[in-house]
Amino acid sequence: MSASSLVRYPGPGCVVEFMHGNKAQQGWVLDEQGGKLRLLTINKREMKLASSRVLPWAGPSYSGERSRQEIGTLLEEHRAKRDAMSAEIDALELWDFAQGEVDKESIQWFAELLWEDPTIDQLAALGSAMLACKTHFKFQPPEFEIYPAEKVEKRQEEERKRQEREALVTQGVGFFRNLWEKHSKGRTLGKAPDEGVAEQLKTIILNRMSDPDSHEIEQVWKQLAKGLPEDPHMALHLARAWDLVPAHHNFWLDRADYDCSNNWADEFTSEVNDIKEKCLSVQQKPEERTYISIDSATTKDIDDAFNIEPRGDGGYRLRISLACPAVAWPFGSPFDKHVLRRATSVYLPEGDCHMMPTALGTDFFSLHANEARPSLILDMECSSTGELERCTPTTVWVNLAANLTYIDSEAVINGGGESTPAGAFAEQIKLAAELSDKLQEQRIANGAVIIERNDPKVKLSGEGEQTKVEILPADDTPKAMKLVSEMMILANSGVALWAKEHGVTLLHRTQDVAVPKEYVGIWSAPHDIARVVKALSSAILETAPKPHRGIGVDAYSPITSPLRRYPDLVNVAQVIHYIATGEARWSAEEITNMLPLLNARLDSVGQIQRFRPRYWKLLYFKQQGDKVWREAIVTEENDAFVTVSLPNEQIFVRGRRKSFGDKVNPGQYFMVRIGKVHPLNNEIQILDAMES
Known part of the structure; x- marks a missing residue:
């Protein structure tokens, strides 16, 4: 036919x-x-x-x-x-x-x-x-x-991707279910998908874990996870079941795209060496002055030190020495942009995550004793009552006499410590402590709201699933810590006023809100802290030198931690450029243009610091079990719930009102039992309460 x-x-x-x-x-x-x-x-x-x-x-x-x-x-x-x-x-x-x-x-x-x-x-x-x-x-x-050929090529690529998706979903749905059953029921995993499909599934799981709001993988994720429970941490559970991540994996690092190790710096070895060489090419003879630093015993990234002398009129001559990586920093380079995205160092129970490569942040630029280092000096004069009279920045090289600890310095302030390394510098330490008392009084007179609480130490031992958490009392060093914090506040506020006077744009932390007079002062009781903190808005990072009401200063420009915080690094660079040339490195517009990315990164990385230590605290409660009675102080109450602070663990927990009886008031002491703890979901409940 x-x-x-x-x-x-x-x-x-x-x-x-x-x-x-x-x-x-x-x-x-x-x-x-x-x-x-x-x-x-x-x-x-x-x-x-x-x-x-x-x-x-x-x-x-x-x-x-x-x-x-x-x-x-x-x-x-x-x-x-x-x-x-x-x-x-x-x-x-x-x-x-x-x-x-x-x-x-x-x-x-x-x-x-x-x-x-x-x-x-x-x-x-x-x-x-x-x-x-x-x-x-x-x-x-x-x-x-x-x-036509061009369209065929495009359609072939589309068809290839369609076939990949089809194979991915066909094999992936069952494998996802197997992963979930391994996680939830302890079953064996069984046969893995084909190699190509397996690699795609790994990528999807890890991407979902790091960015749960990604539209790019949302559709395929819904197909693969069909039939599984709705769990905000499903990707993490599957990753853990597949051994893609270790036990207690810190997914906040993934979400912030933050490498907590120093491996990220390997690709910038040449740039790091160039920075060192450039810095050494301008090395000067260190200033002959006795500078000392006070930090925790474990601190390696030493940003600041000081030298203090008494004046004949009862006033003080204080010189704050700040680390100065900006002297050779390649702003605008790929290396700099990477450090900008890291934005800040993070300090966690499992270890420190440094903003800079450790070769720079904890070694080359860190103010180690008996090592010549470039430094920005803030030369300040204070009256006998602690009022700032002058702040003059200058660049020099320094050679610290000693790196001291809070514990040893506290002993000296309290009249002892002669046999400690701090004993040799007792005169300076005591004079600095005297000034810190007056500086704090000045801030309170200016409306400061000072919160005093000392977070306990979270200590980890063991590895993986065997990790054990301990919560230990913090070192009792309030005077030494006040000495350092008041000096840093003075430095940050002093340089802000200097910049305003000289027309230099800096990054400022501002909190330009009205603070009720009854909130001014020092607060340490948990219920007082809760009440006061609710009344204060968060500080913001901006270029205008506005007041920071909570700190009690007319302007506050963070500059004292250039090894740990990118805004401080920018401010140091701006100041030393003005000292050298009479002009700022960046215009007000250029500094303002930095803010969107910088604020976004600070917020993203800041979530690691906020949530990860809490995870370990919740795991501690879970490991302790629900039979332990703990001291608690009521901070808030309403008809449905009561919120308490656990002072020994420094954590707030909420329980049902009926567990506390009829009469409950802020400041009231109770003993509580904690249970139903889910560290990953940030869940913790009060099971029972009795007045103590």
Whole structure:
């Protein structure tokens, strides 16, 4: 039967094909009325079909009456013959021949490229082959459009991705379920997916864990996680079950895109060496003055030190020495941009995460004793009552006499410590402590709200699932800590006033809000702290030198931690550039343009510091069990809930009002039992309470 036997208007007895389920299906016309066909399909079902849906290779047409069984046999014969032929046809060869020559053509035109006198079965077989080749042809009845090479390449890539997604979902759904059952029920994992699929699944899980709001993987994640419980940490559970991350993995690091190790700095080894060489090329003889630092015993990134002398009128000459990486810092370089994205150092129970490479932040620029270091000196004069009279910045090199600890310095302030390293510097330490008392009094007179609370130490031991948490009392060093904090506040406020006077734009921490007089002062009781903190808004980072009401200063420009915080590094660079040239390094507009990214990164990295220590505290409660009674102080209460502070652990917990009895007031002491602790979900509850 030749192509000329094509049936243009199929009627009863005609074999036709139509699209169903994205594939050509055979049918036998039983009846035709007004453009509507009644068919018996190859599956032996009757259906109605519009004539317009018939593919343009209708035929052959059989005469005479046929039983349904005979019709089925004929349809099966045609299908088998056509399928066999279609499997032998290379539609891509046709595309190679036709593309660039014609835009679209009929099925007969393509068939005549293959056969001299094509049969109807050959036409149908060719039609099926071309319909299946969607990357190269588009069926626009009654013709096939030939895609150009550029479009074919694009569609092939789309098809490849579609097939990958299909394989991903096909294998991934079951594997996700297996991972969940391993996590939730302890079952064995079983067979892993194919290597290519496995790598994609790993990427999806880790990306979902680091960015749960990503629209890029949202659709495929929904398909893969279909049937699993709604859990905000599902990706972390699956990653843990697959051993992609260790036990107690810090997902906040992933969300902030923050590498807590020093590995990130490996690619910048050359830049780090260049910074060192540039710095050493301008090295000067260190200033002959006795500078000392006071920090925790474990501190390696030493940002600040001081030298203090008494004046004859009872006033003070105070010189604050600040680390000065800005002297050789390559602002605007890829290295600098990476450090900017890190934004700040993070200090966690499991270890410190440094903003700078350790080769710079804890070594080369850190103010280690008996090592020459570049420094920004804030030369300040204070009156006998602690009022700042002058702040003059200058750049020098220093060689610290000693790196002291809070514990030893506290002993000296209290009249002891002669045998400690701090004993040799008792005169300076005591004078600095005397000044710190007066500085704090000045701030309170200026409306400061001072919160005194000392977070306990969170100590970890063991590894992985065997990690144990201890909460230990903090070192009792209030006077030494006040000495350092008051000096840093004086330095930050002093340089802000200097910058305002000289028209130099700096980054400022501001809190320009009204503070009620009754909130001014020093607060240490948990219920007082809770009440006062609620009344204060968060400080913001901006370029305007506005007041910081909570600290009690007219302006506050963070500059004392250039090894640990990027805003401080920027401010140091701005100041030393002005000292050297008489002009600021950046204009007000340029500094302002830094703020969106800097604020975003500070907020993102800041979440690590806020939430990770709390995770360990909650794990501590979980490990301790729910039978332990703990001291608690009521901070807030309403008709439904009571919030208490656990002073030994420095954490707030909420419980139902009915557990506390009828009369509950802020400041009231209770003993409470803690339970239903879920560290990952940040969940903790008071199970029982009794007044103490």
